[in-house]
Amino acid sequence: DAKTTQPTSMDCAEGRAANLPCNHSTISGNEYVYWYRQIHSQGPQYIIHGLKNNETNEMASLIITEDRKSSTLILPHATLRDTAVYYCIVSVRAGGTSYGKLTFGQGTILTVHP
């Protein structure tokens, strides 16, 4: 699995957009970019995933560069409840011969301030 690099921590003002970067320069053609977050002491929560196109859902947007070597997770209007550790993970999709392995790194600690 490709390795990812994320900043250790970031701050964001409540109501503003939070943009969390991730580098994955060794990503393979069949690997997806996944984002999960972990709010203090809780189990990780899936946010979004993508292959090469930009994706948007009710929680966030995912922007993947054309060469797929980096991506940005965007929380459009951050709230205090978005304070969490955000993990960027690259992995092949579950199914077939793959069990959907997720390798969690240290992640980015996002703190949203009032």
Place this chain on the structure above:
Amino acid sequence: NAGVTQTPKFRVLKTGQSMTLLCAQDMNHEYMYWYRQDPGMGLRLIHYSVGEGTTAKGEVPDGYNVSRLKKQNFLLGLESAAPSQTSVYFCASSYTARDRLTYEQYFGPGTRLTVT
């Protein structure tokens, strides 16, 4: 629809004792996983299962055993607990190909285990 549930939520064991952690999911997922998370660290995969009756080793399997006798349940056993197994244990499930394809993993709330 309870999602993924874990039993118990907390447990304190003495070195050498045994216990079983239970994970249950009601989403008809094929795949299930056990992770551990040590303080300040990301999650590490212990064992996983791609279907009823099947199990496989993950990244840190030593000292643990698992069983998946029923599709909805995934059990993690510690035969002889050691202080190094003090951790938070998370179960997750994913992937159903029948009604809709789901690729994300759904996690339980965790079990906090302390071995003294």
